Amino acid sequence: MYPPPAGQWNYGQPGQPGYPPGYAPGPPGYPMAPPPQGTNGFAIASFVLGLLGCCLLAVPFGFIALSQIKQRNQGGRGLAIAGLVITAVYAVLAVGLLAIGVATDSHKSASPDNSTRTSDPNGPTSVSISDLKTGDCVQTVKEGDHVKRVTITPCDSAHDAEVITTVQLPGSWPGSEDAAFKKASDTCAVQLDQLMSGSSMYDQLENFILYPANAAQWNLSNGRASCMVHYADGRKLTGKVPR
Template identity: 40%
Template sequence: MSQTPPPAGPPGGQPPYPGSPQQPGPPQYGQQPQYGGQPSYGGPPQQPGQYGMPPMAPIQGMPQQPYQGPPQGTNGFAVASLIFGIISGVLLSVIFGIVALRQIKQRNQGGRGLAIAGLVISGCWVLLFGVGLIIAIATDDEPSRDASGQVTETANVRPEKLKVGDCVEKVDTEGLIRNMKLVPCSGPNGGEVYAVFELPAGKWPGESAVSTVAESGCSDRWDALKRKVEEDSNIYYLQPVEASWSMGDRGVTCLVVPK
């Protein structure tokens, strides 16, 4: 059996038939081999000509604080608070100071230190008034008296501490009387206490009603004494006011006062 040799291929290594597959040759130098379908590494591809970091998304739950510029002038209430604090206008100073602190925060104004200073000074005034009141009460002791109860030295007392037989330097017939000056009855004086009595308890009856009862009570008690005075005199009385009535003051003090 004979074998027929395959036809010889054309010279130059070309395939014998057109369209036959080419054998892949080695890659040419200076070029990178291409691998299809492989993902790239290092994040998503960037467009040519774009550099830098991607924009940061805001963090959820963190409030964005608006920018506030420099203070817009000094708050007027802060200045007023300091001024009234200096001149002992405590009530106005406190009110203006509180209003100023609120407005300064809302309006981005200056003057916070002035408002605080006004409040501090007002607090100092309140403390000073309190200390003065305590000292006044502590020093308002019973006056010195002899064995018979007569005052032997000059002393300042509140009207409710007056007793029968006490003499005062003078009687102020106008305004609210807070203190009276006791003097020995053996010397010159401006009036003598001859009776002290209490009004009935109850609601405040009114100034006119209190005055009527006090005047009638003092006149009746003077007539009952059947006392004669060396010089022409008048009857004067101290009565409670509405404010002291609410605190339990019902006392009426009767004095005979030289004209």
């Protein structure tokens, strides 16, 4: 038998497979990973509940899904993460809204004497009765009226009454409008006598009181009343009442 010519491969004996020099059958390939076994139910639930804002369930379902997906070779990791992210966004928004609400409530509950008036100080201004301040001059007030807002005006123009002082009424809501009026009248009478007894106009003036007439107004104003004076004969005041 002659040897094969140089540079040619020996393909072995007849009936046997031949292999190129230096090559041999390689080892078997790596096995392919099995495909994911469906989408994890907790991942779907976390995503849907996150969209609906059910944070108390979306968060634990999301973490359960991430754990199960890894162990069970399931799909849905993106859904679980999305559910957690959406829940976090809702939480941030809730904290922001809560902060805004607290700031708003703090502003509303501030003392009326610290309120800011943005209208023209040289012209009439409509204010809530709970925002009246000592020294305000008030237009158009009548006995027996139930009012929520009054108009204040510069005291050198004609007006009906002047706020001499504001008082905090003692105790809690007394249970009726008549009882609230008596409490406000008694409290203001003491204060006005002390503040106005030396006034040159003392004998020409009468008391006028703005007070909370029901429980809701009492709570809104924290039991606060405005003690005012006006001319007894109905004339308009045209300047500050002398003390």
